Amino acid sequence: MLLTATAVFAWLNHVYFGLPHTIGLMIMGLVSSLLLIAGELLVPDVHLYEDLTSIIRHIDFQHIVLDGMLAFLLFAGALHVDFSRLRNRAWSVGAMATIGVVISTAIVGTSLWLLAPLLGLPIPFIWALVFGVLISPTDPVAVLAILKTVKVPASLEIDMSGESLFNDGVAVVLFSVLLAAATGAGELAPLPVAEMLLTETLGGALIGLGAGYIAYRASRRIDDYVIEVLISIALAMGAFALASRVDASGPIAVVLAGLYLGNRGPMDALSEETQRYLFGHWTLVDQILNSILFLLIGLEVLVLRFDGGHVLLALGLIPVVVAARLLATSLPVLVLRRWQSFAPGSIAILTWGGLRGGISIALALSLPETPEKAMLLTATYCAVIFTIAVQGLTLKRVIRHYCGGSSEPSPEPRAG
Helix, strand or coil: CHHHHHHHHHHHHHHHHCCCHHHHHHHHHHHHHHHHHHHHHHCCCCCHHHHHHHHHHCCCHHHHHHHHHHHHHHHHHHHCCCHHHHHHCHHHHHHHHHHHHHHHHHHHHHHHHHHHHHHCCCCCHHHHHHHHHHHCCCCHHHHHHHHCCCCCCHHHHHHHHHHHHHHHHHHHHHHHHHHHHHCCCCCCCHHHHHHHHHHHHHHHHHHHHHHHHHHHHHHHCCCCHHHHHHHHHHHHHHHHHHHHHCCCCHHHHHHHHHHHHHHHHHHHCCCHHHHHHHHHHHHHHHHHHHHHHHHHHHHHHHCCCCCHHHHHHHHHHHHHHHHHHHHHHHHHHHHHCCCCCCCCCHHHHHHHCCCCCHHHHHHHHCCCCCCCHHHHHHHHHHHHHHHHHHHHHHHHHHHHHHHCCCCCCCCCCCCC
């Protein structure tokens, strides 16, 4: 039913509405959900709402995103990234993916802690920081989907895509640390946090590079596109699973694995025929999973119950999230511009292009059943909807304003 709804909504959007594919699916799912809720209130005897809600409740959004789709989506995104360009932007990407996340977490968390009591919704500071970290990373799924529809300078494109691919791994580690401290299962101290972050990041990178090298060597010995596509699928799943098993960062492992195979493979391991099938396969996987994920985001409103006070707080936090993103991008850019060039309007485009998506919602849904969960989930959902629907739909105008020229997408980069 979900695949059928995705296909129907995708066709309707393409024929009648013309919105960007993934954003159109999310908006149509959201509008359909709101219409069903309104219909349930007006005509209680109709059980369509209850039937669809029951179906959505049986979908474990957190498990599907964090333990299922994420590995494939990150691998598909990393496979097409030019490593030489990424290496040249290493400092800017690394600063925004690490320091930027920390800055945003502190600003959003502190603002929530100060704002919530004004609305009669006091929240402990540590729980406010939990929200700050889960809403801070830009979602690679949302960002990469938007980058396929707009044309941006090469350096800025690498900054946006590279940051989105790496900052979720950093955010997931910080989220685990802050959640453990909030629930009393761990201690929040600078040294253990830094040690855990370094261990998971370095461990994930080593596993990803090692697995990517093995897949590359295996592909080099054969010339059979079916087996080589199977090897790439095993690489994505295996690197993610192994890293998760040994408490390393699964997202970082799968990104490095995709970067290695996508850049080294075409040199001397993947024939032209294999490249055509392999890259085509992962492009199709990326598009299908993106479509399903964005529709799910829109449909999730069917199972989320929003309190009026929570919604008001969430609306007040949206400008805070945008302002935090502004500072999180401005500081690295202003510091690094002495050594690295940045495209015109980089700060504005990076800020407005800082889309949140399924990862933030999945992390919010993974929170334990505490009094703070409903508030944080509402704030997360509202922020995600705003960044995708409002920022995503107006990003072309922002890019056109600062960069000029066409907003048509540039040809998709091919590794090697």
